[in-house]
Amino acid sequence: MPASERLTAVYELPGPPEEAERLARLISFEETVEVPLDFPLPNAIRDGIVGKPGPAVAARDGRFRVAIDFPAALAEGGLGTLLNLVFGNASIWPGVRLVDLRLTEDLLSRFKGPNHGVDGLRRMLGAKGRPLLATALKPMGTSDADLAATAAAFFRGGGDIAKDDQNIVDGSFVHFRTRVSRIAEATARESARLGRPCLYLPHLSGPQEELEARLDFVLKEGLRGVLICPAIVGLDQTRRLAESRSAVIMAHPSFSGAFYADRSHGIEPSLYLGTMTRLLGADVTVFPNAGGRFALTPDECRAIAARCAEPLGRLAPAWPSPGGGMSLDRAPELARDFGPDALWLVGGRLLMSPGGPEAGARAFRDAIARAFPEG
Template sequence: MRFTVTYRIRAGDLAEARARADAIALEQTVEIPRAVVPPGYIEDEILGRVEETGTLSEGVFQAKISYSPDSAGEEFSQFLNVVFGNSSIQQGIRVTGVEPGETMLARFPGPRFGIKGIRARCGRATGGMIAPVLKPMGQPPAAFAALAAGAVRGGADIIKEDHGLAGQAAAPFEARVEAVAQAVAKANAEYGRSVIYIPNLSGPADQIEARLRFAKEAGAGGVIVMPGLLGFGLVHRIAQDAGLDLPVMTHPSFLGPWVLSPDTGIDHGVIFGTLQRLAGADISVFPNVGGRFGFSAPECLQIADACRAPDGPGAAMLPSPGGGMSVERAADMVRMYGQDVVYLLGGSLLADPPNIHLAVSAMRKAVDAAES
């Protein structure tokens, strides 16, 4: 079964839009003039097919183009290359939908854990989940471990590292992960919780595999991957590894330019929802409305809906809005996102680090009250 990509196209009229759609179908597959496409298998199967075109508004059109699974093969990076490779360099073309079809879903089945699996690991069957963020960079491992232990005490569900924590000299990856994992395990035992610690996966390409194994052996409950920097293929690789058995939380760093222009790039729900989910992410982090990044409420809801849609690829995953979170906004966030959500808490928790448990507890109570 072929997979289908929906594009929004800027053009002077429908005829021009159809010509642009034909050009996309060529560019994303054979990348040669139509007149020299070899007959037979390449023309009949590999060449992209414009299935339909239509008018959305004045100067704005929509095209649906289908592609053969053979053009993508078994590689997630090549799948993305077919979805929006060279055409992403052209003006006036934006991806607004991806329908993977049965064949690609068999190759890329989506999250290993999804909402149900993450809830089972954290021991929270219902309700919004609380995820304090360990920051800022520059502190030693012991400081991050103390913050993590306090967050467990306060009632967190997930301890997330900031995406800026990498291999800096102040807190090298191995020393930091080991210290925090031990602190979380000890606090879980002390307070009777099942909080999972998710460190940020980083490092040179030739060290990523070793760091994955180290995180697993140290007791991490998952890993954060920045697909904009490390690749969506890495998300898929981790999600498919039964031996690792680690949930994946994806972070939006470096992906902003894909969504910020209305006429180019990829829709918010597609890149932070559909594609993350298809790659195998269990939790997708994105900038929350009202924070410092400027995503609108409709854009955030588009992401959350794509993460949780029953007819989406694979198991539904958890949207994780971050930025602008506070006790005062808890009720509004619950009304907006519902219960299947991971709330990221960052700077608002760090006014008094030794008493971070009080800040986490306050947020937990505010979310619970809003949901009751």
């Protein structure tokens, strides 16, 4: 990689502007040479390794943005190395928030990204011009048979994707196999009866030693992919699993909230749940929608969707999937905010529909049809 190639990380920092610029200079040292500013650095290292901060630019809440250019070669070790470079020790500084990341084409070309993405999942499901409808199989403690029945009813009502709730976990591989087989059978039966593809995505969790074998079991069952929590399984481990099989990867934000629940440090949610999650190969990225019980604002949610769709090397666009406290009366708002390329994830309220999951799915599909009559 030519030494002149640079990647850019943008930080939001506390003001005033001179203070933001001072802090950016410290970060540019911290994330590379990690020595005091008065360390006698050779010129080759000072010029060729240390990050180069630009000027402070006013941002929201009296804070300031500073872009730091780093040599792109420092991120050649992959996703983990990149995260270490742009938000390693910087994650421990008070008031530092990573808000943007611009990689070189060469670095981007090293990521496979979503295996299927927006177009691939549309083809797989035969769904055109409309949002997809997903639900979460739950609650934890429900029998395998009842989870399978819920999935089947949801598909009958027009649902596209039934995923395990991220709280559905299997302590043992034996139970994982039994449970997944049961729901996979019900899914295959319903799919055959309805004459259309229905997707069931089991939750890939458990000890690190078993993840590959569990994923292989899922694919051998004829299923197409999994739900996975990258912050728990590991970001680069998720990337590895996504890259090594052509599974559909639906990423769930469990355990990642500490990165973005507070506005004065961490990582911008659209960067974490949009760009970074797409980089690691998620076809679908679930995020806690505004207006539910979680912390994100409508602007932050729309930004996640924008990051899923924007050009990013040759990586396929991913599906933004708003979830959490979703209800039928919010359908027009969802349609307006996210357009057709969104995967609506409706859990509890759909399962609680007076007519059960089938009626619940139908009501949501009707709402989608009203908002997207061409779909």
